[in-house]
Amino acid sequence: MSMQNSDQGAYIRRIVDTEINLVSFSLAQPVIMQTIVNKKNEIIMTNLLLSSRLKAVNERIIASAGASGRPIHEVRLLAVSKTKPLEQLEQAYQAGQRHFAENYAQEAVEKRTSWPHSGCEWHFIGPLQSNKTRAIAEHYDWVHTVDRFKIAKRLNDQRPSKRAPLKVLIQVNISNDPAKSGVLTEEVYALAKQLLTLPALEFKGLMTITAANLSKDDLKAQFLQLKSLRDTLIQDFSSCTELSMGMSADFELAIECGATMVRVGSEIFGARPTTTE
Numbered sequence: 626m627s628m629q630n631s632d633q634g635a636y637i638r639r640i641v642d643t644e645i646n647l648v649s650f651s652l653a654q655p656v657i658m659q660t661i662v663n664k665k666n667e668i669i670m671t672n673l674l675l676s677s678r679l680k681a682v683n684e685r686i687i688a689s690a691g692a693s694g695r696p697i698h699e700v701r702l703l704a705v706s707k708t709k710p711l712e713q714l715e716q717a718y719q720a721g722q723r724h725f726a727e728n729y730a731q732e733a734v735e736k737r738t739s740w741p742h743s744g745c746e747w748h749f750i751g752p753l754q755s756n757k758t759r760a761i762a763e764h765y766d767w768v769h770t771v772d773r774f775k776i777a778k779r780l781n782d783q784r785p786s787k788r789a790p791l792k793v794l795i796q797v798n799i800s801n802d803p804a805k806s807g808v809l810t811e812e813v814y815a816l817a818k819q820l821l822t823l824p825a826l827e828f829k830g831l832m833t834i835t836a837a838n839l840s841k842d843d844l845k846a847q848f849l850q851l852k853s854l855r856d857t858l859i860q861d862f863s864s865c866t867e868l869s870m871g872m873s874a875d876f877e878l879a880i881e882c883g884a885t886m887v888r889v890g891s892e893i894f895g896a897r898p899t900t901t902e
């Protein structure tokens with residue numbers, strides 16, 4: 626966590642605007658090139674690069690949906706913007722992105738509350754502790770990481786009554802890996818039943834974070850297991866339609882296996898720093 630904070634300090638909130646004329650494209654309007662630089666004046670991202678990265682991800686999503694015979698409107702791209710400065714989210718917004726996902730409660734709420742645009746949806750995808758539920762219940766549209774009734778109950782009780790129900794997913798520990806968070810497969814049904822007693826929440830589906838370094842076959846087997854669990858649950862819980870699975874390294878496979886929401890960070894925004902400066 627402290628590592629994340631110091632990484633964030635590596636950004637300075639400066640945008641360098643340069644007006645460039647792309648004459649060869651004969652654009653009627655000049656293109657504004659916005660460059661985000663870090664403390665060392667190194668370029669982190671430009672709006673033109675970000676929009677082309679985003680476009681490439683969207684094209685890959687369309688291709689995988691097409692290859693598996695799924696309509697593209699079934700798959701939503703969540704831009705995972707954790708540790709990235711607000712200016713980069715703005716660049717993604719200008720390029721058409723509307724769903725944003727954050728992991729760290731404090732950063733998540735700060736970004737959401739300083740966001741100037743309406744019409745976006747905000748997804749909380751990080752671990753949620755009791756003392757952070759209120760801010761998320763007040764400011765977010767989705768929580769993907771519900772793994773116990775206690776947290777769900779707090780989110781329910783703290784959801785402002787003037788807001789639509791908070792959409793929640795149950796995080797499933799599909800690999801039954803004791804080191805991972807999430808509910809074991811055999812416990813999901815009981816938690817889903819409890820969620821139905823909470824009127825300020827809407828149970829929308831399942832989410833999983835697969836273990837790193839799985840073989841493609843194992844990964845595929847786990848994605849398909851989550852889908853089959855969702856297909857079983859939907860018989861008793863008609864709102865359980867969503868499958869949040871797949872990240873930068875494996876979102877195409879996840880879509881082939883039925884993902885309705887893919888959570889993509891580094892492929893859009895660039896790598897996140899892993900070491901402190």
Ligand SMILES: *Cc1c(COP(=O)(O)O)cnc(C)c1O
Binds near residue numbers: 705728750751872
């Ligand atoms: C960081 C994160 C992602 C995105 O990871 P990338 O590999 O950068 O795409 C997706 N889901 C969760 C839960 C994450 O924490």
